[in-house]
Every structure is written in C-alpha cells, then in structure tokens.
Amino acid sequence: MKTALITILLCAGLGASWLATSQTDGSLEAKSAASPTASPANDSTTGYNRLIVKFKEETAAKTDQTAGGQVDPQTRINTFNARGGMQVLGQKAVTLSYLKSVSEQAHVVQTDQPLSRAEMKALTQQLAQDARVEYAEIDEKVFAHFAPNDPGYVASQWAWKSSGSNAGATNTDSAWNKSTGGQPVSGAGVVVAVLDTGYVTHADLTANLLLTGYDFVSADTLPYSPFSTANDGNGRDSDAADPGNWNTNTGNGCSVSDSGWHGTRVAGIVSAVGNNSTGMIGIAYGAKVLPVRVLGVCGGYVSDIAAGMRWAAGILSISGVFNPNVAKILNLSLGSSGTCLSTFQDAVNDVRAAGSIVVASTGNDGSITTISQPANCQGVIAVTAHMLTGDSPSFANDGPGTTISAPGVSIYGTLNSGTTTPVASPGGDTYVAANGTSFAAPMVSGVAALLLQIKPTMGINELTSRLVDSVRAFPSGTYCFNKTSCGAGMLDADAATALVLADxxxxxxxxxxxxxxxxxxxxxxxxxxxxxxxxxTGISTVGWTQVSGPTVTLSGANTSTATFTTPATSDTVGMTFRFQATSISSGSSSSMVSINMVSAPNPVTSSGGGGGGGSLDWADITALLFMALTGLALRRLPATQKQGR
Known part of the structure; x- marks a missing residue:
C-alpha cells in the first residue's frame, strides 16, 4: 500500500507524448508566492565617419590662435594626424579633418574613411585619453520618436510598451528609437525561422514572410492514414503554407478543435509589418520570417522538427537544395513532456555549431519543477511566460533550465478567420490576443533580431549573454521573485539593445x-x-556559485573550472549553478547551467506501530495526503482571467 500510495501522489498528472505540439493551452491565473521600415544595414561595414571632440577650456585658451585671436580648430585636429594618422584597433590608420563647430571648444571631426561602430568607439576612446581633450563621442544620427500608426499597437499591444505602465512589458518601443548604422533599430536584415504550422497570407504579415520556406511534415505510418498529420495530401515539399490543423477524429489522442493558425500568430509577434496603418506591429518589424512547417493535425514528429531545424540553419539540403535564407534565430513554440531526446540535442548542437540560436517555449502544463523538450535541451534559450504585472501565470512551466521570461498573456497576433481551411486574404485577415509560452518565445526571438541588426557578427554565446544580462528583476511579491527556476528575469528590449550598442x-x-x-x-x-x-576592458574576476538544489561543496569556485560531487541522496533532483565574470571597469555577465540527477530521495521512516515491513499507518497516510493537498493549494492563486487559445 505504501508504494502504491506514494506512486499515486508523485505521478498524478504526468505523461509523455511522441508528438510535439504548440504550447498555448492551460488556464490562466497567477502563481503564488514616425519612421518607415528600415532597409537592411550591416553595422560591420556601414558607417560612421563623424565624431564630436571637446577640448578642455584651458588648453583652447593657450594654444593655436591665429593673428586675429581666434582658436584654429583645424590646427588642433591636425595634431592627431601626426605619424600617419590614428591607429584604430591596430588595423586601420585614420586621418581626421575639421568639419564644423558645435561650440568654442567642441567641434565636429570627420574621418577619411567609414568605420564600423566598434572602430569608431575605439577611436573616441583613444581621443579621450589625450590630456587636451575633455571628451570625444560619435556624432550619432537622431530620429523623430517612432510612434507606430498601427491601430492595434495602441489598443492591444501592452507587451511591446514601457514597463512604466505595465511591470511585465518589454520596453521595445524605446529600443525602436535607437539607431544603428544610420538606420532605426527594427531587426532589418535579420532572418528568423518560425518552425511551426506554416503560414497563411495576411496583409499585415506577408511582406515580411520569406516564401522560400519548406514543409517538413512527412507521411504518417499505420495505424494512421498516410497524410493525417500533414493534412495537405502529400509529405515534404517546398510549400510551407498552413492548410489548417482542425481535428474531428477523437481516436488520434487529440481533442476536437478548429484550425489554430499557430504559426501565423507566432510569425506576427516576431515581424508583423509596422507603421502601415494596419493591425499590429511586430517586435522586429524590419526582420524577415522564414516559415518552416513542422506541425500539422495533432502535432508533429520529432524527426521532422529536427530536420527542419538543420535546414533552417543552412546545414541540411532537401533534394540537393540548401536553404537560401539561412536563419540565425530559430523559434520553436512547441514541445512535449520528458527529458531532452538525443535527436533534439543533436539538432541543437548542430544548429549552434552553424552559428544559429534556438529559442523554445517551456510549455503550458503548469509545472513548477520541469520544462518541456526541446526547451530543456542544453544550449537552448528556454522561455517561460509572465503577465502584465510581472507575475507568473499558472499555465507557464518553469524549472531548472529556464533561461528567461517574456510576456505570454494577452499577446496580440495575426490570425485567419477560417475554422478549417484558410480564408483568402484580405477577407480572412484578423487578429487575436491569446495566452501561452508559445507567444512568449517569439518575443525573445524578436528582440534577438534587433540585437543582430546592431551587431551582425555577434556569436550565439554573446547574443545569449546580452539577452540574459539585460533582464529586469521580477517584482517583489510575485511568484518568480528571487527564483532562478524562472530564468534570469524579464525580457527588456531597451536594455538589451543598449548593451549591444555600447559593447x-x-x-x-x-x-x-x-x-x-x-x-x-x-x-x-x-x-x-x-x-x-x-x-x-579585460576580465577582472570569475567564479561559480550554487543557486538551487541540495547544497554541495564546489572546488575551484573562484576559477573558470569548478567541480563537485552529486549527493548520494536528496529530496530534490535538480541543481543550478551560476558562472559570473566581472570586467575591470565595465560591468559583469553571468550564465547558468542546470543539472538533473537520477532519483534518490531521502528514505521515509515508518512510525513503527506494528505496521511491519515499512507499511504506512493512518498517521503516515494522513500526513502524505495533507502534504499533497497543501502543495496543490499553495501552487496557485485564484483565477484572474480565462485562458485563450
């Protein structure tokens, strides 16, 4: 009886699926406790050639005056050109010339060649070290504040706006008002692959869709009909259009439902066309979305998803053809229960080796201990969801391996009005606000696109660091406050873009x-x-700390490499560790890694009263039932809003 009762209490509600599904299900409640679309710009080659140099007042008064008594700024500037010009990052010799004055001491200087932002920043730092210079900085281009004229932005897109209005918002509106390479920050020039149900045409999205995507939903095998999942009459092909995923067959293990157009909803969050007086605006409204169809009726096969990931990253050919629009960001708003399959992990490893990141939703099972796969694979940016208040909704999975949290409640997205097959655009174009970690993940993917526009050469580790190191803390009193199981914190597009621009x-x-x-x-x-x-500047200190799980002793904690021995027994199986590095003068960065141990709980001792053989008496049974019921009661606050599809 003891074994049976404990099994019932511990395993209730657990399950596994061989199909990955979109992650938009579950009830919602808080857990307890004026610029056009930017054209592509590559900041590594486009440029900057103007800077502002302010000389110290006492230096200007004593040196380089003409017969008329006026300071000659060109003479001062020419002193920097001695010895063949200024060396920038040890690679370029740059000559400076006077352009115009800002004030008596401050002057605009131009270089004889265009420089990248990093090169220009290095040049200003060299100039600022001169004893005669008060400061030097890039002569930035400033734009009128961007206020999108998309009607849905004002009425429905709270998550895109300032955190001053809603604690959980992303401050993306502020990020849009930054510039890079002479262009507004919009994600221009970046490709985001959305691995999902495919796409339907939509007047507010199609201009940003790359219709060179692919359909990876393959033929089914018995006992299913050949194309019951694909629902388009064929297997893999070059048409990533969504034929609809409505379901009327209760025998396939899925509930009866209308078509959800999930891939189109996710794509709109990433890159709906902006400032077109229509509908909504995407987080990265200047980026392009590559639709990769991997889900159909009742989900999709892991094998198809893994193949789609490799193709999107440019490392797998289909019929001898590689993806002509390689995506540096792969969005997977899908998953299933269980630990990360080797097939998923191999695909993630290959994609990362090719230089692309994987962003995946953690799932909507309401778990506070585990996240779904592929979000729980190593190297994935695993995204959980939070609400307007910054609190965590009851449906959102969190646990070891969660990287970051993004808005996932009442998220506006593009939709089609068809209940089975799609209704042609524009007649079928519509919008919906919905809940789910599925809609938190594309928030992160969109911000990642903004960062890659600023610095296209950024590697996946740097990109991940910038997203993580720029987060805002969860508000005090919310479920996720001071919990590493919810990730590093809440997504902040403005802070992330500022980090990348400063570099x-x-x-x-x-x-x-x-x-x-x-x-x-x-x-x-x-x-x-x-x-x-x-x-x-260079790295000053590094070190490891343990942030969750049974306490262990870390050897080498103040170095880059630390070791520990997993405990023989413990009440929990998850452990998380943080690695942090601090530079000499320019801030810090941290990353976390999670460890899952095999089960080995502390033994439960019987109360002895004649039970024999470790059996439970009524006191034991009452205690276990009380613990189970208390856990359920404490896990959630009362419902505040109904969950949408």
Whole structure:
C-alpha cells in the first residue's frame, strides 16, 4: 500500500507524448508566492565617419590662435594626424579633418574613411585619453520618436510598451528609437525561422514572410492514414503554407478543435509589418520570417522538427537544395513532456555549431519543477511566460533550465478567420490576443533580431549573454521573485539593445560535462568562459556559485573550472549553478547551467506501530495526503482571467 500510495501522489498528472505540439493551452491565473521600415544595414561595414571632440577650456585658451585671436580648430585636429594618422584597433590608420563647430571648444571631426561602430568607439576612446581633450563621442544620427500608426499597437499591444505602465512589458518601443548604422533599430536584415504550422497570407504579415520556406511534415505510418498529420495530401515539399490543423477524429489522442493558425500568430509577434496603418506591429518589424512547417493535425514528429531545424540553419539540403535564407534565430513554440531526446540535442548542437540560436517555449502544463523538450535541451534559450504585472501565470512551466521570461498573456497576433481551411486574404485577415509560452518565445526571438541588426557578427554565446544580462528583476511579491527556476528575469528590449550598442560588458557561457541524467555520487565538472566586450576592458574576476538544489561543496569556485560531487541522496533532483565574470571597469555577465540527477530521495521512516515491513499507518497516510493537498493549494492563486487559445 505504501508504494502504491506514494506512486499515486508523485505521478498524478504526468505523461509523455511522441508528438510535439504548440504550447498555448492551460488556464490562466497567477502563481503564488514616425519612421518607415528600415532597409537592411550591416553595422560591420556601414558607417560612421563623424565624431564630436571637446577640448578642455584651458588648453583652447593657450594654444593655436591665429593673428586675429581666434582658436584654429583645424590646427588642433591636425595634431592627431601626426605619424600617419590614428591607429584604430591596430588595423586601420585614420586621418581626421575639421568639419564644423558645435561650440568654442567642441567641434565636429570627420574621418577619411567609414568605420564600423566598434572602430569608431575605439577611436573616441583613444581621443579621450589625450590630456587636451575633455571628451570625444560619435556624432550619432537622431530620429523623430517612432510612434507606430498601427491601430492595434495602441489598443492591444501592452507587451511591446514601457514597463512604466505595465511591470511585465518589454520596453521595445524605446529600443525602436535607437539607431544603428544610420538606420532605426527594427531587426532589418535579420532572418528568423518560425518552425511551426506554416503560414497563411495576411496583409499585415506577408511582406515580411520569406516564401522560400519548406514543409517538413512527412507521411504518417499505420495505424494512421498516410497524410493525417500533414493534412495537405502529400509529405515534404517546398510549400510551407498552413492548410489548417482542425481535428474531428477523437481516436488520434487529440481533442476536437478548429484550425489554430499557430504559426501565423507566432510569425506576427516576431515581424508583423509596422507603421502601415494596419493591425499590429511586430517586435522586429524590419526582420524577415522564414516559415518552416513542422506541425500539422495533432502535432508533429520529432524527426521532422529536427530536420527542419538543420535546414533552417543552412546545414541540411532537401533534394540537393540548401536553404537560401539561412536563419540565425530559430523559434520553436512547441514541445512535449520528458527529458531532452538525443535527436533534439543533436539538432541543437548542430544548429549552434552553424552559428544559429534556438529559442523554445517551456510549455503550458503548469509545472513548477520541469520544462518541456526541446526547451530543456542544453544550449537552448528556454522561455517561460509572465503577465502584465510581472507575475507568473499558472499555465507557464518553469524549472531548472529556464533561461528567461517574456510576456505570454494577452499577446496580440495575426490570425485567419477560417475554422478549417484558410480564408483568402484580405477577407480572412484578423487578429487575436491569446495566452501561452508559445507567444512568449517569439518575443525573445524578436528582440534577438534587433540585437543582430546592431551587431551582425555577434556569436550565439554573446547574443545569449546580452539577452540574459539585460533582464529586469521580477517584482517583489510575485511568484518568480528571487527564483532562478524562472530564468534570469524579464525580457527588456531597451536594455538589451543598449548593451549591444555600447559593447563594453563581458559575455559568458556556462556548461557542465554531465547534465541529464547524472548518477549519484558522481564528479561533475563545471566550465565557464568569459570574454571582454569589444569596447570594454579585460576580465577582472570569475567564479561559480550554487543557486538551487541540495547544497554541495564546489572546488575551484573562484576559477573558470569548478567541480563537485552529486549527493548520494536528496529530496530534490535538480541543481543550478551560476558562472559570473566581472570586467575591470565595465560591468559583469553571468550564465547558468542546470543539472538533473537520477532519483534518490531521502528514505521515509515508518512510525513503527506494528505496521511491519515499512507499511504506512493512518498517521503516515494522513500526513502524505495533507502534504499533497497543501502543495496543490499553495501552487496557485485564484483565477484572474480565462485562458485563450
């Protein structure tokens, strides 16, 4: 009886599926406790050639005056051109010339060649070190404040706006008012692959869709009909259009439902066309979305998703043809229960090796201990969801491996009015506000596109660091406050873009030689890497700390490599460790790695009263039932809003 009762209490509600599904289900409640679309710009080659130099007043009064008594700024500027010009990052010799004055001491100077932002930043730092110079800075281009004229933005897109109005918002409106390479920050020139149900044409989205996507939904095998999942009469082909995923067959393990147009909703969050007086605006309204169809009726096969990931990243050919629009960001708003399958992990590893990141939703099962796959694979940016208040909705999974939280409640997206097959655009064009971690993930993917526009050469580790290091803390009193299981914090587009534009803070990565599942009494090695920002200073300190799980002793905690031995027994199986690096003068960066051990709970001792053989008496049974019911009661606050599809 003891074994049976404990099994019932611990395993109720758990399950697994061989199909990955979109993550938009579950009831909603808080957990307890004027610019046109920018044209593509590549900041590594486009440029900057103007800077402002202010000389110290006492220097200007004593030197380089003409017969008329006026200071000659060109003479001062020419002193910097001695010895063949100024060396920039040890690679270029740059000559400066006077352009115009800002004030008596401040002058605009131009370079004889265009420089990247990093090069120009390095040049200003060199000039600022001169004893005669008070400061030097880039002569930035400033734009009129961008206020989108999309009607849905004002009425329905709270998550895009200032956190001053809603604590959980992303401050994306402020990020749009920054510039890079002479263009507004909009995600221009970046490709985001949306691996989902495909797309339907929509007047507010199609201009930003790359219709060179692919349909990876393959033929089914018995006992299913050949194309019951694909629902388009064929298997893999070059048409990523969504034929609809309505379901009337209760025998396939899925509920009866209308078509959800999930991929179109996700794509609109990433890159709905902006400032077109229509509908909504995407987070990265200047980016392009590559639709990769991997889900159909009742989900999709892991094998199809893994193939679609490799193709999107440009490392798999289909019929001898590689993806002509390689995506540096892969959005997977899908998943299933269980630990990360080797097929998923291999695909993630290959995609990362090719230089693309994987952003995945954590799932909507209401778990506070585990997240779904592929979000729980190593190297994935795993996104949970939060509400307007910054609190965590009851449906959102969180647990070890969660990277970051983004808005996932009442998220506006593009939709089609068809209940089965799509209704042609524009007649079928519509919009919907819905809930789910499925809609939090594309928030992160959109911000990642903004960052890659600013610095296209950014690697996946740097990109991840910038997203993580720029988060805002969860509000005090919310479920996720001071909980690492919810990730580093809440997504902040404005802070993230500022970090990349400055490029002074370090970046970090954290890995472990064993992650899931790890045997008991096993030696685990943690390895951290730290890299100084391109415009920053060297690394000052590094170190490891444990942030959750049964306490262990870390050897080498103040170095890049630390070790520990997993406990022989413990009440929990999850552990999380943080690696942090601090630069000499330009801030810090941290990354976390999670370890999942095999189960080995502390033994439960019987009360002895004649039960024999470890049996439970009524006191034991009452205590276990009380613990189970208390856990359910404490896990959620009362419902505040109904969950949408």
């Amino acid at each position: 002074t803070a370090p970046t970090t990565t954290a890995t472990a030689n064993k992650t899931d599942p790890v045997a008991r009494s096993t030696l685990v090695t943690l390895t951290g890497t730290a890299t100084a920002g391109a415009n920053g």
